[in-house]
Amino acid sequence: MTHPAIHEFTLAELAERLGANLVGDGSQRIRGLATLREAGPDQVAFVANRSYLKDLSDTRAGAVLLQPEHATVCPVTRLELPNPYLGYAQLSQLFDPILATPRGGIHPAAVVADDVALGERVEIGPNAVVEAGVELGDEVVIGAGCFIGAGARIGAGSRLHPNVTVCHGVAVGERVILHSGCVIGGDGFGFAHDGSRWHKIAQLGSVILGDDVEVGSCSSIDRGALDDTVIGNDVKIDSQVQIAHNVRIGDHTALAGCVGIAGSTRVGRNCMLGGGVGLAGHLTICDGVQVTGMSLVTNSIHEPGVYSSGTGAMSNAQWRKNAVRFKQLDDFARRLARLEKRDQG
Amino acid sequence: MTHPAIHEFTLAELAERLGANLVGDGSQRIRGLATLREAGPDQVAFVANRSYLKDLSDTRAGAVLLQPEHATVCPVTRLELPNPYLGYAQLSQLFDPILATPRGGIHPAAVVADDVALGERVEIGPNAVVEAGVELGDEVVIGAGCFIGAGARIGAGSRLHPNVTVCHGVAVGERVILHSGCVIGGDGFGFAHDGSRWHKIAQLGSVILGDDVEVGSCSSIDRGALDDTVIGNDVKIDSQVQIAHNVRIGDHTALAGCVGIAGSTRVGRNCMLGGGVGLAGHLTICDGVQVTGMSLVTNSIHEPGVYSSGTGAMSNAQWRKNAVRFKQLDDFARRLARLEKRDQG
Amino acid sequence: MTHPAIHEFTLAELAERLGANLVGDGSQRIRGLATLREAGPDQVAFVANRSYLKDLSDTRAGAVLLQPEHATVCPVTRLELPNPYLGYAQLSQLFDPILATPRGGIHPAAVVADDVALGERVEIGPNAVVEAGVELGDEVVIGAGCFIGAGARIGAGSRLHPNVTVCHGVAVGERVILHSGCVIGGDGFGFAHDGSRWHKIAQLGSVILGDDVEVGSCSSIDRGALDDTVIGNDVKIDSQVQIAHNVRIGDHTALAGCVGIAGSTRVGRNCMLGGGVGLAGHLTICDGVQVTGMSLVTNSIHEPGVYSSGTGAMSNAQWRKNAVRFKQLDDFARRLARLEKRDQG
Structure with missing residues (x-):
């Protein structure tokens, strides 16, 4: 969904809200959030964990939320902070159209x-x-x-x-x-x-x-x-x-x-x-x-x-063979114990 | 939640509704139900089964619903009946604020x-x-x-x-x-x-x-x-x-x-x-x-x-070891049978 | 539920809608659908698969949707088509009272x-x-x-x-x-x-x-x-x-x-x-x-x-014996392997 942008913020404003270290141009205007792959110049992206680093070097985001240790491979403006995923959560609130909608008072049909x-x-x-x-x-x-x-x-x-x-x-x-x-x-x-x-x-x-x-x-x-x-x-x-x-x-x-x-x-x-x-x-x-x-x-x-409990899915053919054995487990246990006893006897 | 009391009943009235044998002061006014531990003098409690008997001797309830055989350890007024849990169900209806709310007719906004x-x-x-x-x-x-x-x-x-x-x-x-x-x-x-x-x-x-x-x-x-x-x-x-x-x-x-x-x-x-x-x-x-x-x-x-079916939860470490074996059950069965055959051979 | 019939169709009309081969009297009026067992002369039934053929010879339906190869045992008018279940789906739409209800425009209370x-x-x-x-x-x-x-x-x-x-x-x-x-x-x-x-x-x-x-x-x-x-x-x-x-x-x-x-x-x-x-x-x-x-x-x-995964229900007594063994499966596997090794040693 493409929402109309409800609010705009400069990167400097966002950095201040997050207490993040801004490295780059703070005047860029931001209208939303997106993933590293999808973000454009008016959107902020984030590196939640190392598995996303592969997408970092190609990002076109206006800025990226990341930990300082990942700064070297970031090609765009960055907002450095210890918990980028938390920063993303905090910024997301700013762009929620529901929260930005003015209050309606008490509707006459209530x-x-x-x-x-x-x-x-x-x-x-x-x-x-x-x-x-x-x-x-x-x-x-x-x-x-x-x-x-x-x-x-x-x-x-x-x-x-x-x-x-x-x-x-x-x-x-x-x-x-x-x-x-x-x-x-x-x-x-x-x-x-x-x-x-x-x-x-x-x-x-x-x-x-x-x-x-x-x-x-x-x-x-x-x-x-x-x-x-x-x-x-x-x-x-x-x-x-x-x-x-x-x-x-x-x-x-x-x-x-x-x-x-x-x-x-x-x-x-x-x-x-x-x-x-x-x-x-x-x-x-x-x-x-x-x-x-x-x-x-x-x-x-x-x-x-x-x-945990239960067992994960397998092919139905494999499952049919094995699930039927579940009813025999107690029998297996007894037979196994008997064999061990004779083996040691 | 503390509801405002909608109705009050005397213990004598409650005993009559339940067909219970009242032993004690029937004039006490009752405004609700509670557990043996929580009940005060204007509330009735109940002994649903023997496991609650330990709370009976300390109860401050106005009265207790119980079977006659538990009467000896009851320190307060009692309402004796064969199925106290059923009696509790029946009394509970009297104190439901939803049921006590007067009917509103057909609302103009319907x-x-x-x-x-x-x-x-x-x-x-x-x-x-x-x-x-x-x-x-x-x-x-x-x-x-x-x-x-x-x-x-x-x-x-x-x-x-x-x-x-x-x-x-x-x-x-x-x-x-x-x-x-x-x-x-x-x-x-x-x-x-x-x-x-x-x-x-x-x-x-x-x-x-x-x-x-x-x-x-x-x-x-x-x-x-x-x-x-x-x-x-x-x-x-x-x-x-x-x-x-x-x-x-x-x-x-x-x-x-x-x-x-x-x-x-x-x-x-x-x-x-x-x-x-x-x-x-x-x-x-x-x-x-x-x-x-x-x-x-x-x-x-x-x-x-x-x-029944399924298996109950265990620690994830224990579960991982065992759940992976589920796929091997049919193989176990065959190997066990083979060993038995050789053992007897 | 017996709905008032919303629409009536002749069998000839229904055959034409389905592109089915009508064999019998096309003038019969149809007011709904029912199973082979329940259908009366103003209802159409269907043979979805061979397991229903046993009910076919006794049906009192006005007509039956079936594949041509099942025609010989059909005692009433038939509508032959390659996928009778699909035909049933298509006819069912004609008799849905919700679909037949005239549109109400925009209600004043919306x-x-x-x-x-x-x-x-x-x-x-x-x-x-x-x-x-x-x-x-x-x-x-x-x-x-x-x-x-x-x-x-x-x-x-x-x-x-x-x-x-x-x-x-x-x-x-x-x-x-x-x-x-x-x-x-x-x-x-x-x-x-x-x-x-x-x-x-x-x-x-x-x-x-x-x-x-x-x-x-x-x-x-x-x-x-x-x-x-x-x-x-x-x-x-x-x-x-x-x-x-x-x-x-x-x-x-x-x-x-x-x-x-x-x-x-x-x-x-x-x-x-x-x-x-x-x-x-x-x-x-x-x-x-x-x-x-x-x-x-x-x-x-x-x-x-x-x-698939999981296991089907069994009697609780049987289940208790076997489910407890689930926690021992890894142990079974090791013991079985040890026995095999000694057996071969």
């Missing part, structure tokens, strides 16, 4: 209860519904078609993209980003069985999202049964993730797409769960755990480190 | 076709859209932003939370609960290939949901190709579940989060599928089957019982 | 920016929001409650079912079908870590959907970080699918329900991914690859063919 507490410069989009007793902090943006249930609170600087649902009583921190289609505070899955049928357990807890949380498109975080479901500060949640009732997730943890976490499990701080990972219920995962994609975790983890 | 058949005391929220020919039973609640397609029917006492989509012609039973973001009756995935490209097969069937069904946030149930997709009575479906076209699910079956069921599969009555379970298409799963989390079922199941 | 470029015969449903700079091609249908962000383009003949979200700048091809609850163009999952916390990388790319794409209910396709996420022509995507930023998918590829594709992976043309398949990031999957349900792909695939 339905906002009389007693809603509105901070300064709040935007509420068309057809959004904000129920009684809601509190919206300063500079909150509620996208078109969002629903904010009775008594919910959204902290300052948070942005709800269109068609987000925040159920009654949910508490959202500051600078939180909720993407379209996500649902925060739907009922947890709780029923009592009477021997013949299910009886619903009303989900009387809520969801608490810390500051700087992000939740991806179509993800769901269910409300607690009695206590709350609690997501820490700076937790990043990708699309299509399901977090069940009474889960607690520690600060700075990141969950990739399609992760599912069952009820009452606690995940520590600074964890990373790969795409499609499943955590069973009532587990405790300590700080600093990484789980690789599509692994199933059925026991608590008490040591930081990387964890 | 868009309701002229010929919609409305039962008594129906609520339709702001920005909901109800198309022509829809029938809404008594006490149906349609949340803000919901869409009800032409000719759909919603049975008495059902509640659609905000931003639910029910497509044209879908039939929803009585006392059904649909959570935000779920989609009932989107097209099944059907195409014919002409050797070079796909041709869409219009999905001319519908979805039928029985009575007392619950569907979680962001779940989808696709409409049938020619016949209908049919969900039985008292089927409970968690969040992020996908049910493909022409699936049939028997009464009282429960599906945990992220389950996926492929087309035309039939699941029996009183089954339980754990989180992330996948069922291939065109299978028959008999009554009374439980499948543990993230298992893949590729064959029909004809015997009740518990079924 | 919120449409002044500068939107509208093609001929565009329909925009109630409570839809169409932002500034959007272009809608001829005969585009935007369902109730949809959101179309600033600068997005929707090609001619495309249909967005209710409650779809298309974010700013997204480009949708012609004749595309987007089902309810799907989100096209939410942010990709990109953050830089500064050693203690995450910094968001604004997702400045977009999503490009080719012509004839279909996206199922509650699926999400994330926008690119710098470049775009690109979905080719005639790509068919089922419900609950997650496609991460900068993924590229070739023409005619089909993704079944609950598939997840991680960032920057490229999938070729004419591929088929089964339900729940996961592709790791930064892979290349060549043309003509099929992956069976719930497989995990962690390496690029350079040869067309069928690929």
